[in-house]
Amino acid sequence: MELAEQGHPSKKRLNWIVGGILLGLLNTFAVATYGALGASRNYVVVDGFLLRLFGTDLASTNSYLSQMPSRADWLLMVALGMVIGGFLAALLTGTINTRSVPQLWKSRFGDSKPKRFAAAFVGGFLLLFGARIAGGCTSGLVLSGVAQLSIAGFLFGAAIFASAIPTAMLLYRKKAS
Amino acid sequence: MSGTFITIAQTASDSVGIVGGSDARAIIFGLLTGIAFGAILQRVGASSYALIVNMLRLKDLTIMKFFFLAVAVGSLGIYVTESFGTVHIGIAPLYLVGITVGGLIFGVGWAVSGYCPGTSLVAMGEGKTDAAITVFGGLVGALALALTWDWIEPNLVQPLNYGPKSLPEVLGVKPLLVAVVLTAIIVAFVMYLDHLSAGPKAAEGSETPGAVT
Numbered sequence: 001m002e003l004a005e006q007g008h009p010s011k012k013r014l015n016w017i018v019g020g021i022l023l024g025l026l027n028t029f030a031v032a033t034y035g036a037l038g039a040s041r042n043y044v045v046v047d048g049f050l051l052r053l054f055g056t057d058l059a060s061t062n063s064y065l066s067q068m069p070s071r072a073d074w075l076l077m078v079a080l081g082m083v084i085g086g087f088l089a090a091l092l093t094g095t096i097n098t099r100s101v102p103q104l105w106k107s108r109f110g111d112s113k114p115k116r117f118a119a120a121f122v123g124g125f126l127l128l129f130g131a132r133i134a135g136g137c138t139s140g141l142v143l144s145g146v147a148q149l150s151i152a153g154f155l156f157g158a159a160i161f162a163s164a165i166p167t168a169m170l171l172y173r174k175k176a177s
Numbered sequence: 178m179s180g181t182f183i184t185i186a187q188t189a190s191d192s193v194g195i196v197g198g199s200d201a202r203a204i205i206f207g208l209l210t211g212i213a214f215g216a217i218l219q220r221v222g223a224s225s226y227a228l229i230v231n232m233l234r235l236k237d238l239t240i241m242k243f244f245f246l247a248v249a250v251g252s253l254g255i256y257v258t259e260s261f262g263t264v265h266i267g268i269a270p271l272y273l274v275g276i277t278v279g280g281l282i283f284g285v286g287w288a289v290s291g292y293c294p295g296t297s298l299v300a301m302g303e304g305k306t307d308a309a310i311t312v313f314g315g316l317v318g319a320l321a322l323a324l325t326w327d328w329i330e331p332n333l334v335q336p337l338n339y340g341p342k343s344l345p346e347v348l349g350v351k352p353l354l355v356a357v358v359l360t361a362i363i364v365a366f367v368m369y370l371d372h373l374s375a376g377p378k379a380a381e382g383s384e385t386p387g388a389v390t
Contacts, residue, residue: 016221017243040319047323062326067194075196077206097304104231122289138296147248153269167285
Protein backbone atom coordinates (compact mmCIF):
# COMPACT_ATOMS: atom_id res chain seq x y z
CA MET A 1 0.00 0.00 0.00
CA GLU A 2 2.75 2.46 0.93
CA LEU A 3 4.56 1.59 -2.27
CA ALA A 4 1.43 2.02 -4.33
CA GLU A 5 1.04 5.50 -2.93
CA GLN A 6 4.68 6.32 -3.52
CA GLY A 7 3.98 5.78 -7.19
CA HIS A 8 1.68 8.80 -7.11
CA PRO A 9 3.37 11.35 -4.93
CA SER A 10 2.30 14.57 -6.63
CA LYS A 11 -1.18 14.84 -5.09
CA LYS A 12 -2.47 13.47 -1.84
CA ARG A 13 -5.21 10.96 -2.49
CA LEU A 14 -7.88 9.58 -0.23
CA ASN A 15 -6.77 6.31 1.33
CA TRP A 16 -8.47 3.35 -0.39
CA ILE A 17 -9.74 1.92 2.89
CA VAL A 18 -11.49 5.16 3.83
CA GLY A 19 -12.76 5.56 0.26
CA GLY A 20 -14.01 1.98 0.09
CA ILE A 21 -15.92 2.31 3.36
CA LEU A 22 -17.40 5.65 2.28
CA LEU A 23 -18.53 4.28 -1.10
CA GLY A 24 -20.01 1.19 0.55
CA LEU A 25 -21.96 3.41 2.95
CA LEU A 26 -23.07 5.65 0.08
CA ASN A 27 -24.34 2.62 -1.83
CA THR A 28 -26.24 1.53 1.29
CA PHE A 29 -27.73 5.02 1.57
CA ALA A 30 -28.72 4.98 -2.11
CA VAL A 31 -30.46 1.59 -1.85
CA ALA A 32 -32.16 2.67 1.39
CA THR A 33 -33.50 5.85 -0.22
CA TYR A 34 -34.15 5.31 -3.94
CA GLY A 35 -32.19 2.52 -5.58
CA ALA A 36 -28.78 1.15 -6.46
CA LEU A 37 -26.03 3.29 -7.98
CA GLY A 38 -25.60 2.89 -11.72
CA ALA A 39 -24.24 4.81 -14.67
CA SER A 40 -24.63 3.12 -18.04
CA ARG A 41 -28.42 3.37 -18.46
CA ASN A 42 -28.09 7.14 -18.41
CA TYR A 43 -26.21 7.16 -21.70
CA VAL A 44 -29.29 5.70 -23.39
CA VAL A 45 -31.54 8.23 -21.66
CA VAL A 46 -29.36 11.12 -22.82
CA ASP A 47 -29.36 9.65 -26.35
CA GLY A 48 -33.17 9.76 -26.21
CA PHE A 49 -33.13 13.39 -25.05
CA LEU A 50 -30.72 14.38 -27.83
CA LEU A 51 -32.75 12.59 -30.51
CA ARG A 52 -35.89 14.41 -29.35
CA LEU A 53 -33.96 17.66 -29.38
CA PHE A 54 -32.96 17.04 -32.99
CA GLY A 55 -36.58 16.34 -33.85
CA THR A 56 -36.36 12.66 -34.74
CA ASP A 57 -39.01 10.29 -33.42
CA LEU A 58 -36.48 7.47 -32.98
CA ALA A 59 -36.66 7.90 -29.19
CA SER A 60 -40.28 6.72 -29.21
CA THR A 61 -40.20 4.32 -32.18
CA ASN A 62 -36.98 2.41 -31.38
CA SER A 63 -37.68 -0.72 -29.35
CA TYR A 64 -34.86 0.00 -26.89
CA LEU A 65 -34.96 3.79 -26.60
CA SER A 66 -38.72 3.74 -26.03
CA GLN A 67 -38.13 1.83 -22.77
CA MET A 68 -36.24 4.81 -21.41
CA PRO A 69 -37.78 7.68 -19.42
CA SER A 70 -38.42 10.88 -21.33
CA ARG A 71 -37.67 13.07 -18.33
CA ALA A 72 -35.06 13.29 -15.59
CA ASP A 73 -35.29 10.72 -12.80
CA TRP A 74 -33.26 9.92 -9.68
CA LEU A 75 -30.75 7.79 -11.58
CA LEU A 76 -30.10 10.39 -14.29
CA MET A 77 -29.38 12.94 -11.56
CA VAL A 78 -26.81 10.55 -10.10
CA ALA A 79 -24.92 10.76 -13.42
CA LEU A 80 -25.15 14.55 -13.51
CA GLY A 81 -24.03 14.61 -9.89
CA MET A 82 -20.99 12.47 -10.73
CA VAL A 83 -19.75 15.10 -13.20
CA ILE A 84 -20.33 17.86 -10.65
CA GLY A 85 -18.81 15.79 -7.83
CA GLY A 86 -15.69 15.13 -9.88
CA PHE A 87 -15.43 18.82 -10.70
CA LEU A 88 -15.97 20.03 -7.12
CA ALA A 89 -13.57 17.50 -5.59
CA ALA A 90 -10.88 18.44 -8.12
CA LEU A 91 -11.53 22.16 -7.65
CA LEU A 92 -11.40 22.03 -3.85
CA THR A 93 -8.21 19.97 -3.79
CA GLY A 94 -6.44 21.80 -6.61
CA THR A 95 -6.40 18.74 -8.84
CA ILE A 96 -8.31 20.11 -11.86
CA ASN A 97 -6.57 18.50 -14.80
CA THR A 98 -7.27 19.56 -18.38
CA ARG A 99 -4.75 17.27 -20.03
CA SER A 100 -5.71 15.38 -23.19
CA VAL A 101 -3.12 12.62 -23.15
CA PRO A 102 -2.42 10.74 -19.90
CA GLN A 103 1.23 10.50 -18.87
CA LEU A 104 1.25 6.72 -18.92
CA TRP A 105 -0.32 6.64 -22.40
CA LYS A 106 2.32 9.14 -23.58
CA SER A 107 5.13 6.91 -22.33
CA ARG A 108 3.81 4.06 -24.47
CA PHE A 109 2.03 5.57 -27.47
CA GLY A 110 3.49 9.07 -27.73
CA ASP A 111 1.78 12.42 -27.29
CA SER A 112 -0.46 12.41 -30.36
CA LYS A 113 -3.83 13.83 -29.38
CA PRO A 114 -5.80 12.28 -32.28
CA LYS A 115 -4.40 8.85 -31.41
CA ARG A 116 -5.45 9.13 -27.77
CA PHE A 117 -8.84 10.60 -28.69
CA ALA A 118 -9.47 7.77 -31.17
CA ALA A 119 -8.74 5.21 -28.44
CA ALA A 120 -10.87 7.12 -25.94
CA PHE A 121 -13.77 7.17 -28.43
CA VAL A 122 -13.52 3.51 -29.42
CA GLY A 123 -13.13 2.55 -25.75
CA GLY A 124 -16.22 4.52 -24.80
CA PHE A 125 -18.18 2.97 -27.66
CA LEU A 126 -17.27 -0.58 -26.56
CA LEU A 127 -17.95 0.23 -22.89
CA LEU A 128 -21.51 1.29 -23.47
CA PHE A 129 -22.29 -1.17 -26.24
CA GLY A 130 -21.14 -4.01 -23.98
CA ALA A 131 -22.70 -2.62 -20.80
CA ARG A 132 -26.11 -2.27 -22.39
CA ILE A 133 -26.03 -5.81 -23.78
CA ALA A 134 -25.27 -7.03 -20.26
CA GLY A 135 -27.77 -4.69 -18.60
CA GLY A 136 -25.33 -2.64 -16.54
CA CYS A 137 -21.74 -1.59 -15.92
CA THR A 138 -19.13 -1.56 -13.18
CA SER A 139 -21.51 0.49 -11.05
CA GLY A 140 -24.86 -1.15 -11.68
CA LEU A 141 -23.84 -4.77 -12.07
CA VAL A 142 -20.70 -5.02 -9.92
CA LEU A 143 -20.70 -2.30 -7.24
CA SER A 144 -24.47 -2.54 -6.80
CA GLY A 145 -25.26 -5.90 -8.38
CA VAL A 146 -22.72 -7.97 -6.46
CA ALA A 147 -23.50 -6.06 -3.24
CA GLN A 148 -27.17 -6.96 -3.74
CA LEU A 149 -26.03 -10.56 -4.42
CA SER A 150 -27.27 -10.66 -8.04
CA ILE A 151 -25.66 -13.63 -9.77
CA ALA A 152 -25.60 -11.55 -12.96
CA GLY A 153 -23.20 -9.17 -11.18
CA PHE A 154 -20.69 -11.92 -10.36
CA LEU A 155 -20.77 -13.17 -13.96
CA PHE A 156 -20.35 -9.68 -15.41
CA GLY A 157 -17.52 -8.91 -12.96
CA ALA A 158 -15.65 -12.04 -14.03
CA ALA A 159 -16.23 -11.29 -17.74
CA ILE A 160 -14.96 -7.70 -17.64
CA PHE A 161 -11.71 -8.62 -15.87
CA ALA A 162 -11.28 -11.64 -18.16
CA SER A 163 -10.99 -9.38 -21.19
CA ALA A 164 -9.69 -6.14 -19.64
CA ILE A 165 -6.57 -7.65 -18.02
CA PRO A 166 -5.24 -9.37 -21.20
CA THR A 167 -6.11 -6.27 -23.26
CA ALA A 168 -4.18 -3.98 -20.91
CA MET A 169 -1.24 -6.42 -20.80
CA LEU A 170 -1.23 -6.59 -24.61
CA LEU A 171 -1.39 -2.80 -25.00
CA TYR A 172 1.56 -2.36 -22.64
CA ARG A 173 3.57 -5.43 -23.61
CA LYS A 174 7.30 -4.93 -23.36
CA LYS A 175 8.38 -5.26 -27.04
CA ALA A 176 7.62 -2.86 -29.95
CA SER A 177 8.02 0.92 -30.28
CA MET B 178 -28.65 -0.09 -12.78
CA SER B 179 -29.87 -3.57 -12.63
CA GLY B 180 -31.46 -3.88 -16.04
CA THR B 181 -34.92 -3.62 -14.54
CA PHE B 182 -36.08 -1.61 -17.55
CA ILE B 183 -36.68 -4.90 -19.30
CA THR B 184 -39.64 -5.62 -17.07
CA ILE B 185 -40.73 -2.02 -16.57
CA ALA B 186 -40.88 -1.54 -20.33
CA GLN B 187 -43.98 -3.64 -20.70
CA THR B 188 -46.15 -0.88 -19.28
CA ALA B 189 -46.38 1.99 -21.71
CA SER B 190 -47.34 4.72 -19.28
CA ASP B 191 -45.99 8.15 -18.47
CA SER B 192 -43.59 6.66 -15.95
CA VAL B 193 -41.87 4.30 -18.40
CA GLY B 194 -38.38 3.40 -17.29
CA ILE B 195 -38.26 5.85 -14.38
CA VAL B 196 -35.73 4.69 -11.79
CA GLY B 197 -36.15 5.99 -8.24
CA GLY B 198 -38.83 8.56 -9.06
CA SER B 199 -38.83 11.93 -10.79
CA ASP B 200 -40.35 14.15 -8.14
CA ALA B 201 -38.40 17.07 -6.65
CA ARG B 202 -37.15 15.05 -3.67
CA ALA B 203 -35.91 12.24 -5.92
CA ILE B 204 -34.14 14.77 -8.16
CA ILE B 205 -32.36 16.41 -5.21
CA PHE B 206 -31.41 13.10 -3.56
CA GLY B 207 -30.13 11.78 -6.88
CA LEU B 208 -28.01 14.85 -7.46
CA LEU B 209 -26.51 14.80 -3.95
CA THR B 210 -25.88 11.05 -4.11
CA GLY B 211 -24.17 11.50 -7.48
CA ILE B 212 -22.00 14.36 -6.19
CA ALA B 213 -20.85 12.21 -3.26
CA PHE B 214 -20.23 9.27 -5.62
CA GLY B 215 -18.19 11.43 -8.01
CA ALA B 216 -16.21 13.08 -5.22
CA ILE B 217 -15.26 9.73 -3.64
CA LEU B 218 -14.15 8.29 -6.99
CA GLN B 219 -12.12 11.41 -7.76
CA ARG B 220 -10.42 11.56 -4.36
CA VAL B 221 -9.44 7.89 -4.38
CA GLY B 222 -8.12 8.14 -7.93
CA ALA B 223 -10.61 5.87 -9.69
CA SER B 224 -10.92 8.48 -12.44
CA SER B 225 -7.18 8.29 -13.12
CA TYR B 226 -6.19 6.59 -16.38
CA ALA B 227 -2.88 5.42 -14.88
CA LEU B 228 -4.43 3.89 -11.76
CA ILE B 229 -7.05 1.98 -13.80
CA VAL B 230 -4.63 0.75 -16.47
CA ASN B 231 -1.98 -0.18 -13.90
CA MET B 232 -4.64 -2.09 -11.99
CA LEU B 233 -5.50 -4.03 -15.15
CA ARG B 234 -1.77 -4.67 -15.71
CA LEU B 235 -1.74 -5.96 -12.11
CA LYS B 236 0.93 -3.42 -11.19
CA ASP B 237 -1.00 -1.24 -8.76
CA LEU B 238 -4.06 -2.77 -7.12
CA THR B 239 -5.15 0.33 -5.16
CA ILE B 240 -8.38 0.80 -7.09
CA MET B 241 -9.20 -2.91 -7.06
CA LYS B 242 -8.86 -2.96 -3.27
CA PHE B 243 -10.94 0.21 -2.96
CA PHE B 244 -13.66 -1.12 -5.23
CA PHE B 245 -13.91 -4.61 -3.72
CA LEU B 246 -14.01 -3.14 -0.23
CA ALA B 247 -16.84 -0.82 -1.33
CA VAL B 248 -18.76 -3.84 -2.66
CA ALA B 249 -18.28 -5.67 0.66
CA VAL B 250 -19.32 -2.74 2.85
CA GLY B 251 -22.27 -2.06 0.54
CA SER B 252 -23.46 -5.65 0.67
CA LEU B 253 -23.33 -5.77 4.43
CA GLY B 254 -24.90 -2.31 4.69
CA ILE B 255 -27.73 -3.12 2.31
CA TYR B 256 -28.72 -6.40 3.95
CA VAL B 257 -28.29 -5.15 7.52
CA THR B 258 -30.56 -2.23 6.58
CA GLU B 259 -32.99 -4.64 4.92
CA SER B 260 -33.27 -6.68 8.11
CA PHE B 261 -34.83 -3.75 9.98
CA GLY B 262 -36.13 -1.37 7.34
CA THR B 263 -37.10 -0.81 3.72
CA VAL B 264 -34.59 -0.98 0.92
CA HIS B 265 -34.96 -0.69 -2.86
CA ILE B 266 -33.18 -3.83 -3.95
CA GLY B 267 -33.30 -4.68 -7.65
CA ILE B 268 -31.91 -8.07 -8.61
CA ALA B 269 -30.54 -8.03 -12.18
CA PRO B 270 -31.79 -10.60 -14.69
CA LEU B 271 -29.32 -13.41 -15.28
CA TYR B 272 -28.81 -14.22 -18.96
CA LEU B 273 -25.61 -16.14 -19.53
CA VAL B 274 -24.86 -15.28 -23.17
CA GLY B 275 -25.54 -11.54 -23.17
CA ILE B 276 -23.85 -10.83 -19.85
CA THR B 277 -20.74 -12.76 -20.83
CA VAL B 278 -20.51 -11.27 -24.33
CA GLY B 279 -21.38 -7.78 -23.08
CA GLY B 280 -18.84 -8.09 -20.27
CA LEU B 281 -16.06 -9.20 -22.60
CA ILE B 282 -16.75 -6.27 -24.97
CA PHE B 283 -16.91 -3.91 -21.99
CA GLY B 284 -13.54 -5.12 -20.69
CA VAL B 285 -11.79 -4.26 -23.95
CA GLY B 286 -13.31 -0.77 -23.88
CA TRP B 287 -12.26 -0.41 -20.24
CA ALA B 288 -8.61 -1.24 -20.95
CA VAL B 289 -8.47 0.88 -24.13
CA SER B 290 -10.07 4.02 -22.66
CA GLY B 291 -8.89 3.60 -19.07
CA TYR B 292 -12.36 4.59 -17.88
CA CYS B 293 -15.71 3.00 -17.23
CA PRO B 294 -19.13 4.59 -17.85
CA GLY B 295 -19.14 6.16 -14.38
CA THR B 296 -15.52 7.18 -13.95
CA SER B 297 -15.46 8.82 -17.39
CA LEU B 298 -18.18 11.17 -16.14
CA VAL B 299 -16.09 12.00 -13.06
CA ALA B 300 -12.89 12.46 -15.10
CA MET B 301 -14.78 14.72 -17.51
CA GLY B 302 -15.83 16.81 -14.50
CA GLU B 303 -12.17 17.03 -13.48
CA GLY B 304 -11.42 18.55 -16.88
CA LYS B 305 -9.81 15.59 -18.64
CA THR B 306 -10.63 15.99 -22.33
CA ASP B 307 -10.00 12.36 -23.31
CA ALA B 308 -12.64 11.37 -20.74
CA ALA B 309 -15.14 13.68 -22.45
CA ILE B 310 -14.35 11.86 -25.71
CA THR B 311 -14.98 8.54 -23.94
CA VAL B 312 -18.37 9.85 -22.77
CA PHE B 313 -19.14 10.87 -26.37
CA GLY B 314 -18.05 7.43 -27.60
CA GLY B 315 -20.33 5.96 -24.95
CA LEU B 316 -23.32 7.92 -26.22
CA VAL B 317 -22.63 6.65 -29.75
CA GLY B 318 -22.11 3.08 -28.48
CA ALA B 319 -25.37 3.19 -26.54
CA LEU B 320 -27.14 4.45 -29.67
CA ALA B 321 -25.59 1.64 -31.73
CA LEU B 322 -26.92 -0.84 -29.17
CA ALA B 323 -30.40 0.68 -29.39
CA LEU B 324 -30.36 0.44 -33.19
CA THR B 325 -29.31 -3.23 -33.09
CA TRP B 326 -31.46 -4.21 -30.09
CA ASP B 327 -34.00 -6.07 -32.23
CA TRP B 328 -31.23 -8.52 -33.17
CA ILE B 329 -29.40 -8.52 -29.84
CA GLU B 330 -32.40 -9.22 -27.62
CA PRO B 331 -33.50 -12.52 -29.27
CA ASN B 332 -29.91 -13.69 -29.86
CA LEU B 333 -28.03 -12.60 -26.73
CA VAL B 334 -30.56 -11.68 -24.05
CA GLN B 335 -33.35 -14.25 -24.40
CA PRO B 336 -31.29 -17.47 -24.64
CA LEU B 337 -30.34 -18.99 -21.26
CA ASN B 338 -32.23 -16.21 -19.52
CA TYR B 339 -33.15 -17.17 -15.95
CA GLY B 340 -34.67 -13.83 -14.97
CA PRO B 341 -33.63 -12.04 -11.76
CA LYS B 342 -31.59 -14.53 -9.74
CA SER B 343 -29.88 -13.83 -6.45
CA LEU B 344 -27.32 -15.91 -4.62
CA PRO B 345 -29.40 -16.36 -1.43
CA GLU B 346 -32.40 -17.43 -3.55
CA VAL B 347 -30.39 -20.10 -5.37
CA LEU B 348 -28.64 -21.28 -2.21
CA GLY B 349 -31.83 -21.18 -0.17
CA VAL B 350 -30.11 -19.21 2.57
CA LYS B 351 -31.04 -15.93 4.31
CA PRO B 352 -29.67 -12.93 2.33
CA LEU B 353 -28.03 -11.39 5.41
CA LEU B 354 -26.07 -14.57 6.03
CA VAL B 355 -24.84 -14.63 2.42
CA ALA B 356 -23.91 -10.94 2.67
CA VAL B 357 -21.93 -11.54 5.88
CA VAL B 358 -20.05 -14.47 4.36
CA LEU B 359 -19.41 -12.60 1.08
CA THR B 360 -18.15 -9.57 3.01
CA ALA B 361 -15.78 -11.76 5.02
CA ILE B 362 -14.44 -13.40 1.85
CA ILE B 363 -13.96 -10.06 0.07
CA VAL B 364 -12.28 -8.43 3.07
CA ALA B 365 -9.92 -11.40 3.39
CA PHE B 366 -9.17 -11.19 -0.35
CA VAL B 367 -8.54 -7.44 -0.19
CA MET B 368 -6.19 -7.93 2.79
CA TYR B 369 -4.37 -10.59 0.76
CA LEU B 370 -4.04 -8.20 -2.21
CA ASP B 371 -2.74 -5.53 0.14
CA HIS B 372 -0.22 -7.97 1.54
CA LEU B 373 0.89 -8.81 -2.02
CA SER B 374 1.35 -5.17 -2.99
CA ALA B 375 3.58 -4.65 0.03
CA GLY B 376 5.93 -7.23 -1.51
CA PRO B 377 8.51 -6.88 -4.28
CA LYS B 378 5.87 -6.87 -7.04
CA ALA B 379 4.75 -3.37 -6.13
CA ALA B 380 8.25 -1.96 -6.50
CA GLU B 381 8.12 -3.15 -10.07
CA GLY B 382 4.74 -1.49 -10.40
CA SER B 383 6.07 1.90 -9.44
CA GLU B 384 8.04 2.06 -12.66
CA THR B 385 5.97 5.07 -13.66
CA PRO B 386 6.36 7.29 -10.60
CA GLY B 387 4.17 10.33 -10.56
CA ALA B 388 1.98 9.06 -13.37
CA VAL B 389 -1.21 10.21 -11.75
CA THR B 390 -2.99 11.17 -14.93
